[in-house]
Amino acid sequence: AQSVTQLDSQVPVFEEAPVELRCNYSSSVSVYLFWYVQYPNQGLQLLLKYLSGSTLVESINGFEAEFNKSQTSFHLRKPSVHISDTAEYFCAVRKNSGNTPLVFGKGTRLSVIA
Amino acid sequence: GAVVSQHPSWVICKSGTSVKIECRSLDFQATTMFWYRQFPKQSLMLMATSNEGSKATYEQGVEKDKFLINHASLTLSTLTVTSAHPEDSSFYICSARPPQGAGEDEQFFGPGTRLTVL
Numbered sequence: 358a359q360s361v362t363q364l365d366s367q368v369p370v371f372e373e374a375p376v377e378l379r380c381n382y383s384s385s386v387s388v389y390l391f392w393y394v395q396y397p398n399q400g401l402q403l404l405l406k407y408l409s410g411s412t413l414v415e416s417i418n419g420f421e422a423e424f425n426k427s428q429t430s431f432h433l434r435k436p437s438v439h440i441s442d443t444a445e446y447f448c449a450v451r452k453n454s455g456n457t458p459l460v461f462g463k464g465t466r467l468s469v470i471a
Numbered sequence: 472g473a474v475v476s477q478h479p480s481w482v483i484c485k486s487g488t489s490v491k492i493e494c495r496s497l498d499f500q501a502t503t504m505f506w507y508r509q510f511p512k513q514s515l516m517l518m519a520t521s522n523e524g525s526k527a528t529y530e531q532g533v534e535k536d537k538f539l540i541n542h543a544s545l546t547l548s549t550l551t552v553t554s555a556h557p558e559d560s561s562f563y564i565c566s567a568r569p570p571q572g573a574g575e576d577e578q579f580f581g582p583g584t585r586l587t588v589l
Binding site: 393399400401402403406447456458459460461462463464466 | 502503505512513514515517520522564566568577578580581582583
């Protein structure tokens with residue numbers, strides 16, 4: 358079975374500062390990795406994903422995450438955050454074969470302070 | 472990306488009544504749909520996996536007679552909370568996945584349904 362650990366439940370950061378949201382996973386088989394974002398009173402939206410190939414993946418709004426197999430991590434980073442980035446961020450994992458569901462971490466609440 | 476809708480977006484009901492939540496994939500066929508439950512300030516907990524035309528597979532600890540799931544077509548799955556009680560109050564989220572070979576690596580999520588049982 359897979360599991361995901363998001364070490365920080367809340368991360369406050371000032372506007373235009375960099376941020377890193379940590380995610381570690383556990384799995385005995387190869388996995389796909391995802392970051393989802395949930396804005397207040399909205400559903401989950403896919404932010405970025407790692408399936409294969411380059412270990413550094415980027416989103417259209419400036420976030421990036423790097424898959425590190427040896428450290429079983431998939432940390433999310435942004436060099437300069439905006440107020441509009443305030444949201445809940447969920448790291449998720451699933452086996453890279455078969456029709457298996459996503460397994461989510463507990464989420465990290467990112468609060469950007471003006 | 473693909474669109475998944477849920478109806479209703481919120482519902483308030485009396486204890487003991489049943490509530491049906493619909494999940495639809497609007498622009499793709501979903502052979503598999505997932506139902507999650509999210510408690511305040513917590514993560515999404517998988518409740519069940521639903522495959523079109525077959526019985527749902529429930530996660531350990533989820534009462535299948537309490538949470539009835541029907542996946543009658545490739546674009547519609549329903550979750551019925553039977554004899555709802557206040558402890559069933561939660562945010563219910565469905566997710567749909569296209570058939571394998573058609574972007575099957577991604578799950579698309581509905582906006583969620585807020586259930587409040589009085």
